[in-house]
Amino acid sequence: MRQRFLLSAGSTVMMSLLLAATEQHAAAMPSVAGAATLASSSYSSPQPTSYRASSGTSDSTSHGTPAGITATVAHPSLTPDVTSRSFFWDAVDAVPQDAWTQLRKSFTWDIDALPPSARARVDKWIARYRQSPENIVSITREARPWLAWITQQVEERGLPGEIALLPFIESSFDPGARSYRGAAGLWQFMPRTGDALGLVRNGRYDGRLDVTASTGAALDYIEMQADQWYGGDIPLSLAAYNAGAGTVNGARRQAQRQGRGGDYWALNTLPGETMQYLPKLYAIAQIIGDPERYNVSLPEIHAAPAFASVTIDRRITLKSASRLLDVSQSRLARLNPGLLQGTLDPGNARTLLVPSDADRQAIAALSGTDNRSGAQVASTHRVERGDNLSAIATRYNVSQQDLIRWNAIDRPSTLQPGQLLSLSGG
Known part of the structure; x- marks a missing residue:
């Protein structure tokens, strides 16, 4: 290993x-x-709390989302590209599981x-x-x-x-x-x-x-x-x-x-x-x-994550966030149990989890990076105390392997507070 x-x-x-x-x-x-x-x-x-993402939930591992949104894209198309030499069986692996x-x-x-x-x-x-x-x-x-x-x-x-x-x-x-x-x-x-x-x-x-x-x-x-x-x-x-x-x-x-x-x-x-x-x-x-063998009926869970991770650099209450997103405060609280007093404080954490089926523009407005304002997507991240690659990858909707490759990281444990990480391969 x-x-x-x-x-x-x-x-x-x-x-x-x-x-x-x-x-x-x-x-x-x-x-x-x-x-x-x-x-x-x-x-x-x-x-x-009852929680189910809609059938149109998006894949949090995808890139190219609106600024400030870390998990909101559609499922891959199930239609083969007929202009290339592909056939219906080539599309089988693309079926969302x-x-x-x-x-x-x-x-x-x-x-x-x-x-x-x-x-x-x-x-x-x-x-x-x-x-x-x-x-x-x-x-x-x-x-x-x-x-x-x-x-x-x-x-x-x-x-x-x-x-x-x-x-x-x-x-x-x-x-x-x-x-x-x-x-x-x-x-x-x-x-x-x-x-x-x-x-x-x-x-x-x-x-x-x-x-x-x-x-x-x-x-x-x-x-x-x-x-x-x-x-x-x-x-x-x-x-x-x-x-x-x-x-x-x-x-x-x-x-x-x-x-x-x-x-x-x-x-x-x-x-x-x-x-x-x-x-x-x-x-x-x-x-x-093998649930059928053991007579167990498992609930349906979509393959795409049920939440998006939104970076917020200002103090905000779950009550305010719920109004902006038009989702219940209890639903947000369920996704963010670490916020003991119902308030996100950048001094402790900068990431709020929101339902992945929330409105995209509302999520962008929540993060303060609505594309309509001309704001730019972050291209770097400065490592802070307590940061790890998993949390950074989730925050910016990139994979850990990409972070390791883009920044020539030999060991994740070598991250140091103040270190500047590139968030793209450019």
Whole structure:
């Protein structure tokens, strides 16, 4: 696995991450057992808001959008170009797929390759989840605003698609989830871990609850630990995400002394939560991979992300933004749980998530970059404290790979406050 997030020795960030890695992350996070009801979760969860993008939602990975809009273009045409030597079957790959199909295509784990004892652990969780398929349906409905975008982020990094389902286990896909021990957000970061990863946290804003910021931090963390400690081994990195690298490394040393090897499935002294962490993820991926087999009906989720990311350089309340966009304030609040007091303050965050089916001109006016005024699209970005490539890419609707290529970035961890990044290949 290519090195993406290595930290220089002696840096204060490295020290913070090493401290954060020893936190018992697992103990602070809610588990979602198939036989349990959602009401029994240990964190507080607001009533889910109905959210569905219209069939005309646009693809956030596209370029050439109006200034200030990061996700609003039409689906690709399904009509082959008859002026070229193309035929109807050439257009098959252009047919927009739903998010579930997109996710399944990115799955890489092979359950049949597991040793019998590991397979038995996964099968146990499949059986438990099958006892209450309605719980899976409820949680996947919560995933509707987020799944397509998270899948894209995971794919861009070349990570196993199964990682996009980690919030199923961590938070039931509730971005406002809080555990009684202090973990918060879709990815259930503990405070120290979030701080070490650059997620701003104060009385007005909590980056752990910001879906785009926390997703970037979570994937950075998984990659960093895989590269730093485990030679790119993702299952071990996920165990460390749950229990802390110190705990996993100790369990590996003990297993190796006993001649059992050092892979995740050979470890038998991890905390109970961590022992079940990968079996749960394998199990839910199996069910999502073949829902008919397990008698689960998944909600429709479009392949295009359900939100657009708008950069705003002024203070604005969700109430004002909702009036300008002509969408409900509750809908905006659902997309922006990190804004603790309902106000976007550029001192904390400059990105507001809005429904992707909102009016384009209204979005442009909200961002202050309405093309009719002759405003220019940003061509550079100056790195600020807490920035990471994922968040920057989302903000300007470009891919991380493009940012890396345009700026000759060897390692994302080398970003420095004040560094100027080009946002185009020109």
